[in-house]
Amino acid sequence: MVTLKGKQLFLRALEPEDIDFLYKLENDETIWQVSETQTPYSRYVLKQYLKNSYKDIYEVKQLRLAIVSHTHGLVGLIDLYDFDPKHKRAGVGIVVDTVHHSKGIGTEALELLCEFAFTHLQVHQLFAHITPDNNPSIRLFTRVGFLHTGTRKEWLFQNGTFMDELIFQKIAP
Template identity: 55%
Template sequence: MSSLQGKHVYLRALEPDDLEFVYRLENDTSVWEVSQTQMPYSMFLIKSYLENAHKDIYEAKQLRLAICKNETFEAIGLIDLFDFDPKNNRAGIGIVIQNPEDRSLGFGKEALELLIAYAKNYLHIHQLFANISVTNLASKTLFTSFGFELIGIKKDWIFSDGDYSDEALYQLIIKK
C-alpha cells in the first residue's frame, strides 16, 4: 500500500481534471473564513494554479493534495501543507471536505493521518501547526485527536460577517 493510501481514502496530486472541483471549492463562500479568501477566483486563475501545482514543496513552500475515496478518482476534499520551512522542519496544515454529507464519516481523519505520516517520514517535519477558528468544534476535535495542542489564541483575528472572531493556534511536535 502507498504511503498516501489508507483504508477508505487516498491522497493524490492535483490533476488538470480537478479544475471544476477546485473552482467550486475555492468559490464556496461557506469555506472562505477557513481559507481566508475574500473574493472569488476565476476559472483562468485556478487553471493557471493547476498548471503550476507540480512544483516541488521545496520550491513552492506548499503541497496541496486531493482527498479521494478509494473507489473513485474524484476528489472530495483538499489537504495542504503550507508555509513549509525546511530549515526549521515545520509547516502549517489544513484540510477541507467539500460536501457536508462526506464530513463526519472519517475521511478527513484518515487523510490527516496519512499526511502527518508523510510529513514525518518523507519530509522529516518536526512540527505542524493548524489555525482553527475557535467556533470550529469539528476541526478542533479532529486535530486534538492526533495530539495537536492549543498553544495560543489570536484575538479578533478573523473578520467575517461584519464582526471579529478569535482563531486558535494548534501545534503538533512530531516525535522521531
C-alpha cells in the same frame, strides 16, 4: 517508501481533471472565512494554478493534495502551507466536501499527511489555525493528536466583528 494510501482513501497530486471540484470548492463562500479567501476564482486562474501545481514544496513552500475516496472519488483537499524547511514546520489545512463529513475521511487524510510530513519531509512540527466556533475542525485536529497551544486574541475580522484564532500544534513523535 512513501505511501499516501489508507483504508478508505488515498492522497494524490492534483490533476487537470480536478478543475470542476476545485472551482466549486474555491468559490464556496461558506468556507471563505477558513481559507481567508476574499473573492471568487476564475477557471482561468485555477487552470494556471493546476498547471504549476507540480512545483516542488521546497520551491513554492506549499503542497496541495487531493483526498480521493476509494468508493466516491475526489472528496476533498488537504494542504501543507508556510512550509519552512529551516525550522522544520508547516501549516495544515483541510476541506472535505460536506456530503462526506462524519465518515472518518478527514481523520484518515490528516493522519496520512502527518505521517508523510514527519517521515518524508522530516518536519518537526505541524500547526493549524482554527477559529473557536469551528468545532468540527477542533475535534478533527485534537483527534489526530494536535494540542491547543495558544490563542491570538481578536486576530481575525469576520462578519463585522473580531474573532480569536486558536493555534494547534503537533510535534513529531
